[in-house]
Amino acid sequence: MTRVTQRPSSGEDSPAGGSRASDRVRHRTVQAGGLEVPILEAGSGPLVVFLHGFPDHAASWAGILDRVAREGYWAVAPAQRGYWPGGAAPDGSYRIASTGQDVLALIEALGRERADLVGHDFGAAAAYAAASLDPRRVRKLVTIAAPHGRQLMNAWVTDGDQQRRSWYMFFFQSALAEAAVERDDFAFVDRLWREWSPGYEQPDAERAALKETLGAPGVLTEILGYYRQLFTPPADEATRALEARAFGAITVPSLYLHGADDNCFSVKVSDGMDDLFTNGFERVVIPGAGHFPHLEQPQTVADHIVGFLNS
Structure with missing residues (x-):
């Protein structure tokens, strides 16, 4: 089932949680999966884990964490490995x-048997896995903003439009990538945000915080590893078997959100993904949003998340 939402009547979407949201979000580290993982958290109650993508970081979830916490949940956003x-x-x-596996290890480290998962971009891939x-x-x-299923790989092979949108993935395979991304205070990253979310201007403070994350010693090379391993087949049988399971069917109730103006992944790449979801699936296309709808229209996205979790 696919649904197209209506744009906010005012033409704008106010920040989820308001200006005091960051004051209610706590920072700490949790030992999980062999790492001391930095997390942001808010509230208490049933656990909801929020997973970020690239080029992004956990701090982008702060406003939605606060909103979900005020609905009676324990909202947690970890840094992904390498960040x-x-x-x-x-x-x-x-x-x-x-x-x-990192997500599952974090749920256990937080002392819970189950959690709801919310993932964007590579965070969505981690949540599917x-x-x-x-x-x-x-x-x-x-x-x-990141579909599940073979149609995405098929699009990279056969769809010229998606190949154009994904040019950066192929560029990241080269030895030039680190120097190009870091140049001129991460102007490369600014370009991606402009291209992927036309009409959205990331606030200066949030842009500076993201670049601080990406510019920390050793971080950029590590996170480019996500792309450099993306198209490489697993080297051993055990890893191949694990990956086959990670890309398998989804047997939990699922909601998928995609911005209509996303210039990273075309909406059409998510067509047909419901075939892999066996316990309820809804796709919502959000008009006026690009690749970062949780930042472009945080209230709308938070409403969808809370409504689905409470349903």
């Missing part, structure tokens, strides 16, 4: 299955 100094993958892996690897640990799944 902080000392956070390099212990096993060197930035494969999707590994990030899914976690739900596929161990659906007993996932109650509900919300993913944003």
Whole structure:
């Protein structure tokens, strides 16, 4: 089922949680998966884990964390492996299955048996993997701006439009990538945000905080590993078997959100993904939003998340 939402009547979307949201969001580290993982958290109650993508970081969830916490949940946003100094993958892996295992390890480290998952971009991939690897640990799944299923790989091979949109992935395979991304205070990253979310201007303070994350010692090379391992087949049988499970069917109730103006992944790439969801699936297309709808229209996205979790 696909639904197109209406744009906010005012033409704007106010920040989820308001200006005091950051005051209610706590910071700490949790030992999980062999790493001391920095997390943001708010509230108490049933656990909801929020997973960020690229080029982004956990802080982008702050307003929505606060909103979800005020609805009676414990909202937690971890840094993904590689996104902080000392956070390099212990096993060197930035494969999707590994990030899914990180999610499951975090749920256990937080003392819970189950959690709801909300993931954007590579965070969505991690959420799909976690739900596929161990659906007993996932109650509900919300993913944003990154489809699940073979149609995405097919688009990279056969769809010239998606190949154009994904040019950066192919460029990241080269040795030039680090120097190009860092040049002129991460102007490369500014360009991606402009292209992917036309009409959205990231606030200066948030842009500076993101660049501080990306510019920390050793971080950029580690997170480029997500892309450099994306198109490389697993080297051993055990990893191949794990990856096959991680890309499998989703057996938990699921909601998928995609911005109509997303210039990173075309909306049409998510056509047909409901075939892989066996326990309820809804796709919502958000008009006027690009690749970062949780920042472009945070109230709308928070409403969808809370409504789905409460349903």
